[in-house]
Every structure is written in C-alpha cells, then in structure tokens.
Amino acid sequence: MNVAGMAKLHIASGSDGELAPTRQSLLERLRNLDDHASWQVFFDTYWKLIYCAAVKFGLSDADAEEVVQETIIGVARKMETFRYEPQTCSFKGWLMHVTQRRIIDRLRKRQTQPQSFTPLHSDTTTGGTALEIPDAAAEKAFEGMWDEEWERNLVDAAMERVKRRVKPEHYQIFYLHGVKNMAARDIGKLLGVSAAKVYVVQHRVAHQVKREVRMLETKP
Numbered sequence: 001m002n003v004a005g006m007a008k009l010h011i012a013s014g015s016d017g018e019l020a021p022t023r024q025s026l027l028e029r030l031r032n033l034d035d036h037a038s039w040q041v042f043f044d045t046y047w048k049l050i051y052c053a054a055v056k057f058g059l060s061d062a063d064a065e066e067v068v069q070e071t072i073i074g075v076a077r078k079m080e081t082f083r084y085e086p087q088t089c090s091f092k093g094w095l096m097h098v099t100q101r102r103i104i105d106r107l108r109k110r111q112t113q114p115q116s117f118t119p120l121h122s123d124t125t126t127g128g129t130a131l132e133i134p135d136a137a138a139e140k141a142f143e144g145m146w147d148e149e150w151e152r153n154l155v156d157a158a159m160e161r162v163k164r165r166v167k168p169e170h171y172q173i174f175y176l177h178g179v180k181n182m183a184a185r186d187i188g189k190l191l192g193v194s195a196a197k198v199y200v201v202q203h204r205v206a207h208q209v210k211r212e213v214r215m216l217e218t219k220p
Contacts, residue, residue, distance in 0.1 A: 026038060026041065030042060030075070030076075031079050033079070042072075044157070044160075046095065046153070048153055048156060048157075049149050050068045050071050050095075051065065052064075053099055053146055053149050054068070054099070054103050059107075063110070067103055067106055071095075071098055074098050075095075078098075092146075092150060096143070096146045155209070155213060157212075158209050158210075158212035162209050166205055169191065169193075170205055171205060173198055173201045174206060174209075176190075178202055178205075184199055
C-alpha cells in the first residue's frame with residue numbers, strides 16, 4: 001500500500017481525523033511545562049503540519065518557522081487553563097484556530113494582510129486584537145487546506161517513527177517502492193537485493209506504518 005492508501009486508511013478509521021489519545025493523555029501531560037518528553041512528542045508530531053499550513057497560506061519559509069515557534073508558545077501559554085471540550089471544538093479544530101491566529105499575526109506584522117482578513121474585535125482572552133475571516137469562502141478554503149495537511153502530516157509522522165526503528169536499508173526499500181513507486185526490479189538492482197526481498201520488506205514496513213497511524217490516534 002502506498003502513502004496515499006495509508007492516508008485513506010486513516011480517514012476510514014476515524015470519523016473526523018481526531019486524535020483521541022492527544023485529547024485524553026498528551027494534552028494532560030502538556031499541562032506540566034517541565035515535561036520535556038511530552039512537549040517533544042507534541043512538537044515532533046505537529047510542527048510540520050503547522051509549518052506546511054503557513055507556507056501554503058503564502059508565508060515564506062522564515063515566517064513559517066516563526067509561526068511554528070509562536071504556535072507552540074501559544075499552546076504552552078494556554079495549557080494551564082485549557083479545558084478540552086470535544087462537543088464544542090475538536091483538538092484538530094482547536095489547533096487549527098491557534099495556528100490560524102499566528103499566521104494572521106505574522107501577516108499583520110509584515111503589513112501584507114490579504115483583503116479577506118479584517119480586524120473585527122478585541123480578543124478578551126488574550127488582551128490583543130483578534131482577527132477573523134469574515135469571508136465564508138476563505139474560511140472554508142483554510143479549513144479544507146488544514147484537513148489535507150492534517151491527513152498528510154499523520155502519515156508523515158507515522159513514517160518518521162517507523163524510520164527510527166527499522167534498518168536503514170529496509171526503510172529505503174519501503175520509501176523507494178511505497179512512496180516513489182519505483183519498480184521492485186529496479187530497486188533490487190540498485191541495492192543488490194532480490195525483487196522478492198523488496199516485496200517482503202515493503203509489505204512489512206508498510207504494515208508498521210499503518211499500525212503507527214492507528215497508534216497516533218490511540219496512543220501518541
């Protein structure tokens with residue numbers, strides 16, 4: 001199964017792509033700002049999602065990196081009083097809004113704010129000026145982009161976890177065959193292994209990645 005197939009598997013396995021364990025366990029651990037291990041897990045899992053969303057929204061690499069830092073800092077500041085209420089807003093939606101605010105802040109600092117973004121009111125929770133997207137089409141476009149990046153990020157995070165624990169050659173075989181769609185015969189010639197081994201290794205590593213995708217939903 002290729003990466004696109006893994007993404008479809010994830011979509012089918014969850015009603016809205018929500019990470020159940022994140023809202024139940026990891027978020028609780030993040031209340032302790034000294035729990036560096038949990039914060040590292042959070043960063044490793046979500047930094048690329050935040051970064052790619054910022055880049056796709058038109059920010060430069062440098063500004064996108066700033067958005068990542070500011071979003072993580074913003075999450076840290078909110079964790080002490082944060083209460084997860086899935087019936088009101090999913091973790092996926094909550095992180096989207098936090099990221100969106102940081103993107104808008106970065107656009108304001110650059111004084112290149114798109115016309116669809118207009119200051120509407122003061123944010124009484126932070127004491128700053130809040131920006132929202134009054135244009136429904138623009139809001140829907142951002143949510144659609146976030147959904148796509150969320151699914152892609154889930155698979156990427158799973159692949160990265162598997163990469164850390166399998167043999168480099170095995171991950172290379174999986175990547176070339178499952179991601180780059182290189183023919184097994186060509187991979188065999190390149191790496192000096194049989195086509196049969198390519199198929200076996202690809203199957204085993206892909207299975208681990210799919211299992212990791214499921215674990216990211218149940219035990220990050």
